[in-house]
Amino acid sequence: MLIPNQKKPHLKAYSLSEILIVLCIIGILIYLALPSQAPVVAMAKATEAQNMLSMVHSLEKNYFYRHSKYSSDLNDINFEQVLTIDKGGQAVYKIEIIEASINTFKANATSLQDFDGDGIYNTWQIDQDRQLKEIIKD
Numbered sequence: 001m002l003i004p005n006q007k008k009p010h011l012k013a014y015s016l017s018e019i020l021i022v023l024c025i026i027g028i029l030i031y032l033a034l035p036s037q038a039p040v041v042a043m044a045k046a047t048e049a050q051n052m053l054s055m056v057h058s059l060e061k062n063y064f065y066r067h068s069k070y071s072s073d074l075n076d077i078n079f080e081q082v083l084t085i086d087k088g089g090q091a092v093y094k095i096e097i098i099e100a101s102i103n104t105f106k107a108n109a110t111s112l113q114d115f116d117g118d119g120i121y122n123t124w125q126i127d128q129d130r131q132l133k134e135i136i137k138d
Contacts, residue, residue, distance in 0.1 A: 042115040042122060042138055049093040049109035053126040055079065056095060056107045060128070070128065072100035086112050093124075104128050111138060
């Protein structure tokens, strides 16, 4: 029960302007840290390319053991390209077989997204000897 001239107790809290200032400072720090994260994002996305190219290599080897040659068609080796980002999917890399003969093949995974905004698109390549290399670095 309150006595007539007694003040109501107040809770200590932060004002709206103090909260906004803290949020602005956090936003600025995130903005400064974000560009340095681009290489980490590119490396994480490159794992997708490496995994898909390893799958293409395995499928090409199976095709080779059955037909004594490598195929230049992804459908022949039963590789299904995951829906890419340009078609509403999640895959960032487009897979294609660029060269196939009786004894050799090369497949590329080309990024559909420029990770660091420099106009260069990351490309990985694998061959019949499972030599996986990054031929264009983003």
